[in-house]
Amino acid sequence: xxxxxxxxxxxxxxxxxxxxxxxxxxxxxxxxxxxxxxxxxxxxxxxxxxxxxxxxxxxxxxxxxxxxxxxxxxxxxxxxxxxxxxxxxxxxxxxxxxxxxxxxxxxxxxxxxxxxxxxxxxxxxxxxxxxxxxxxxxxxxxxxxxxxxxxxxxxxxxxxxxxxxxxxxxxxxxxxx
Amino acid sequence: xxxxxxxxxxxxxxxxxxxxxxxxxxxxxxxxxxxxxxxxxxxxxxxxxxxxxxxxxxxxxxxxxxxxxxxxxxxxxxxxxxxxxxxxxxxxxxxxxxxxxxxxxxxxxxxxxxxxxxxxxxxxxxxxxxxxxxxxxxxxxxxxxxxxxxxxxxxxxxxxxxxxxxxxxxxxxxxxx
Numbered sequence: 001x002x003x004x005x006x007x008x009x010x011x012x013x014x015x016x017x018x019x020x021x022x023x024x025x026x027x028x029x030x031x032x033x034x035x036x037x038x039x040x041x042x043x044x045x046x047x048x049x050x051x052x053x054x055x056x057x058x059x060x061x062x063x064x065x066x067x068x069x070x071x072x073x074x075x076x077x078x079x080x081x082x083x084x085x086x087x088x089x090x091x092x093x094x095x096x097x098x099x100x101x102x103x104x105x106x107x108x109x110x111x112x113x114x115x116x117x118x119x120x121x122x123x124x125x126x127x128x129x130x131x132x133x134x135x136x137x138x139x140x141x142x143x144x145x146x147x148x149x150x151x152x153x154x155x156x157x158x159x160x161x162x163x164x165x166x167x168x169x170x171x172x173x174x175x176x177x
Numbered sequence: 178x179x180x181x182x183x184x185x186x187x188x189x190x191x192x193x194x195x196x197x198x199x200x201x202x203x204x205x206x207x208x209x210x211x212x213x214x215x216x217x218x219x220x221x222x223x224x225x226x227x228x229x230x231x232x233x234x235x236x237x238x239x240x241x242x243x244x245x246x247x248x249x250x251x252x253x254x255x256x257x258x259x260x261x262x263x264x265x266x267x268x269x270x271x272x273x274x275x276x277x278x279x280x281x282x283x284x285x286x287x288x289x290x291x292x293x294x295x296x297x298x299x300x301x302x303x304x305x306x307x308x309x310x311x312x313x314x315x316x317x318x319x320x321x322x323x324x325x326x327x328x329x330x331x332x333x334x335x336x337x338x339x340x341x342x343x344x345x346x347x348x349x350x351x352x353x354x
Contacts, residue, residue: 003337005210006352012227013350020348022219027279029218033182039234039249041206042199046221050189057216060237062249062257072216072239075309078291080239080279102257103203114255115331122330132252153299154292160180173190173195175183 025054027080033057034076036145038103040046042168049096049173063103064096065133066145074154078102095152096173097142098166103115103134110134146177187208193351202231204257210234211253213322214273215241219345226273226350240280241273242310243322251331273350275343280311287311315342316353323354 022161037045043060045051050153057076059069066073106114111132116124135141142163149161163177179187211234214222218320224236234253236246243250283291288309293301312318319340326338340354 005208006337006339009226009341009350010352013225013348016227017348020211021330021347023346025345026218027219027277031182034216039211039236039253040204041231041233041235042202042204044223044230046223048193049186050193053221055219056218058218058237059216059239059248060235062236062252068248069238070304071245071307071309074292074304075239075279075288076216078295079288080281080311100204102252106256111252111256115251118255119331119333126288126330127247127251130248132248132256153303154296156296160183162183164186168202169200171190171194171200173186175187 005110022053029054029056029076030054034059034073035096036060036064036066036069036073037166038062038098038101040098040168042100043098043166048166063101063133063135063141064098064145066148068133070152070154073149077155077159091175095166096166097135097138097145099138100168100169101138104136104138106132106134108132108134142176190256199230201274202328206231206233206253208232211236211250212273213237213241213243213246213250214343215239215275215278217275217278217345219277220275220343224341225348240278240310240312240318241275241322245310247329247331250326254332273341273343274312274315275345276315277345278315281313281315283309283311285309285311319353 033051035045036059037043039060039062059072061068078146112124115127142165146161146163151156162175163174164175166173212222212226214220216237216239236249238245276289285308289301292304319342323338323340326332339352341350341352343350
């Protein structure tokens with residue numbers, strides 16, 4: 001039986017599909033850029049960052065970690081952009097973390113202890129030495145991410161990369177790098 | 178100097194922030210669910226899946242891979258939900274892949290060859306034996322993802338998990354599992 005959440009998805013999607021007229025959009029992002037942000041429920045990247053449908057790849061994970069997103073970032077640029085290598089370099093990247101992020105509230109040791117307590121030793125073993133990638137300082141995490149992407153050999157040197165903080169309290173972005 | 182993309186972000190965000198009145202939202206997703214979908218530019222999860230601001234975590238990566246998202250999924254449920262273990266189990270998950278996905282168009286060997294050709298051997302070495310997680314069949318990939326999450330010891334057995342396909346041509350979702 002469908003849960004309330006599944007019913008909501010089906011009903012809201014039916015309304016969306018009825019008005020949908022963007023079926024012509026091509027696979028490569030029209031504006032050739034990529035936004036990396038957090039999975040946090042309080043962020044709507046399309047609305048808050050002005051991304052029109054079809055314009056940009058949007059990657060979201062816990063904490064907006066660039067390390068965690070590396071597979072997707074390389075695929076975005078090298079495989080799903082334009083397939084013409086002279087255009088790959090037009091990709092720009094925006095990396096944004098945000099205030100009030102839950103990733104500021106725990107350490108790896110905390111996370112492993114909670115998994116063990118709530119889910120048991122089998123779950124802990126399944127995750128192994130997984131780095132949950134928490135971070136204690138917001139601006140420093142943004143700077144570290146941009147640095148990680150800039151020194152990475154997987155991203156051409158002339159790709160613009162900027163780092164931002166999104167304020168969940170005000171809806172404002174603030175450029176850090 | 179700011180690029181056109183960065184200027185667009187700053188300008189559109191200023192408009193968004195001026196009307197923003199959701200600064201009161203709490204960190205845990207109000208409706209306690211999680212949506213996993215692809216980074217594809219043609220998907221607007223909030224609009225297409227009826228997700229109101231503050232309601233759900235949204236994870237996005239290349240191909241909507243559940244394996245790639247495991248860190249974020251565990252954090253969502255065990256650390257950023259409610260912190261009360263009896264409520265964690267209210268989390269539901271929706272995993273959706275989509276038609277026309279670029280991940281259907283290449284193999285791991287293709288991806289490694291393209292990285293080597295475009296970025297050189299240093300980039301190939303940095304990525305190592307990275308699995309790009311491409312998939313040759315859409316519905317099968319959704320089924321495999323749901324199965325992966327269902328057998329995982331990191332997710333309690335009573336969490337509802339469903340698998341969907343989003344059609345970029347029509348804006349419609351179709352439930353697979």
